Amino acid sequence: MxxxxxxxxxxxxxxxxxxxxxxxxxxxxxxxxxxxxxxxxxxxxxxxxxNFVARSLKQKKTSTIGVIVANILHTFSTQIIRAIEDVCHESDYHVIVCNADDDPDKEKKYIQMLMAKQVDGLIVFPTGGNINLYQSMVKEKFPLVFVDRIVSGLSVDTVILDNEAAAKLAVNHFIEKGYERIGIVTTSLIHNLTPRVERITGFIKAMEEHQMPIRDDYVRGMEVHLIKEGLREMYALDQPPQAILAGNDLALMEILTYAKENKITIPGQLALIGIDEVSFANIYNPPLTTVKQPVFQMGKKAAELLFRKIENPDPSGESRVHRFEPELIERESC
Known part of the structure; x- marks a missing residue:
């Protein structure tokens, strides 16, 4: 034809x-x-x-950006992608989404692939394992924005939740409700990923501010498939926790599954708060108290920062960490 x-x-x-x-x-x-x-x-x-190829050659831009998420299974990741895509659609930009599975090698391959496709910029949820590659991109002034995770020593605009404040909101709510034996369960801390570390830090600070005892065996960071085993160990203690803060949505799912399998009533035997507003929070029985991230504002901010860099590849001023405030959504699990 x-x-x-x-x-x-x-x-x-x-x-x-x-x-x-x-x-x-x-x-x-x-x-x-x-x-x-x-x-x-x-x-x-x-x-x-x-002919978009011919147009991109003439204009020296492809009107396409890449988004590399660390783990697309997180509710937060999919919601942020939706917000970024909305902004890009309004600006006639295409979006290529890649899932790194928290694997630095996979992330590196995706970065190289997207650069070869001459995308105009990248929004990355960094694994933290490709420092030299990030540094070369910064040096070349390639438009780059990080989301959810800070990479130490790199001057890159980063959009992230105030994670300490999120944990403090949850701890304060537990204490207001009269709970004393409070724990936190999150996914693996091996790679020192910003949100997980900061949420545990915020948990400890809030407990100290209220002069509440902090038990090491109530503070757990584990691979997802090990969380149930960690919960079994916690419930084998003479005094198991009365309340648990789930550090993210994946940890929350494991806690809910464990509670159901072991007939632990919520909030009767276990008060529960999750960081991240999961889609089923208000229809679960009982409805789940959560700490909500303003994901659409965060995604919009990330896209706007990237477009600004695309339009002005040699900006003046230092890159910043853009923190967003969490919100406690009170329901019936605590």
Missing amino acids: KKVTMAEVAKHANVSKSTVSQYLNKRYDYMSKKTKQRIEQAIRELGYQP
Whole structure:
């Protein structure tokens, strides 16, 4: 099937080729409504498809960005992606999403692939394992924004929750409800990932501020598949915790599953708060108290920061860590 050219569209619409080009690039300043309608009709009748490769070569941009998430299984990740995609759609940008599975080697391959495809910029939930690659991108002034995780020693704009404040909101709520034996369970701390470390730090600080005892066997960071075993150990103690803060949605799911399998009532035998507003929180029985991240504002901010870098690749001023405030959503699990 013969490919329709821009010149044929111009002839069909009785306008110049440059006018069609201006229309395709949304430069309507000096274009009448009737001219736009004729071009729209010509494109529709001829079935014209713009040559995006040729356009990107001419404009030296692809109108495409890459998003590399550390683990797409997290509710937070999918919600942030949706927010980023919404902003990109409004700006006529395409989004390529890659899932690194918290694997630095996989992340590196995706970065290299996206760079080879000449994306205009990257939003990355960094694994923290590709410091030299990040550094080279910063040195080359490639548009780059980090989300959810800080990489020490790198000057990159980063969008992240105030994780200590999130943990403190939960601990304060537990204490207001009269709980004393309070624990925290989160996923693995081996790689010192920012949100997990900061949430445990916030938990400890809040407990100390209230002069509450902190038991090491109530503070757990484990691989997801080991969380149930960790909970069994906690419930084998002479005094198991009365309340647990789930450090993220994956930890929350394991705690809920363990509680169901062992007929532990919530909140009767275990008060529970999860960081991250999961989709089933208000329909679970009982509805779950959570600490909500403002994910859509965070995703929007990440996209806006990246677009700013794309438009001005040599910005003045230092990169910043942009912190967002959490919100406690009180329901019936605590």
